[in-house]
Amino acid sequence: MAKEIERKFLVQPRKWSDLGPGLVIRQGYLSTSKQCSVRVRTYGDKAYVTIKSATSDITRDEYEYEIPLNDANEILVSLCEHPPIEKMRYRIVFKGHTFEVDEFTGANRGLTVAEVELKDAKEPVDLPDWIDREVSGDPRYFNSNLSSKPFSTWK
Template identity: 40%
Template sequence: MAVEIERKFLLASEAWRSGAESAVRMVQGYFELLPPSPTVRVRIAGEKAFLTVKGPVRNISRSEFEYEIPVADAEAMLREFCGGRVVEKVRYLVPYGGFVWEVDEYFGENEGLFTAEIELDGEEASFSVPPWLGPEVSADRRYSNGALSRNPYRRWNNAPKQA
């Protein structure tokens, strides 16, 4: 079984941009399932598409199954199954301290939000903290992309301001 172990942070500055090696535009939609169902996501990332099923989060870990699918199928699923539960973003890959950080710049209803994620081999794994990193939000479920598809960042009252 595949397991995703991930920590998520807000950003304190835009200094990460100078280290970004690549960027890909992503559109991802979420199927409407009632808890405690898994999260089911369809994503178009550049010229590829994926169907992903994620289990419930336990600490910072969760099971994850991802399969490449035809882009035309993903486009149809976005239209037919996801309704307005869509997240648009550009993902930048930023190497730092022996890891590759995924920095997401959100658009549409989540415009103004930037997050950085690091995937780890274990929950207790250590890593160097980049100077452009802000507060950790791994435990704040509002920042999961599934939650952002249902309750976008721009609709939050008192949303944290980012650099």
């Protein structure tokens, strides 16, 4: 069983940019519950189905499998909740960690978050100056919740 240990941060608008092209991601959810979520994601020219358990602190179980891109596109259109999550992903290496910065488009336009995966929940992380604040424990920023309650609808 794979474990995902991840911290999530809000990012100061475009202070981190000028890194060149990112990678377009589209993802949708087949199921979301308190116990788990099941999503389909296209990531450039690849596609995956991912099952994630509920988060405990910053850790959760994760199972991910590559699937045919055409199947993923059909599933996104016909089976997933709408609107899909749409974002541009940039990878930024900073002091030994890779931050994945997601600049959301579509219904979540205006939201930019950075995630960093860790080997251990207590692993120290140096934060770049473009990090605003941590939102790891705020479920509003979970992608599964952004699918059903997009950032553009927040008051």
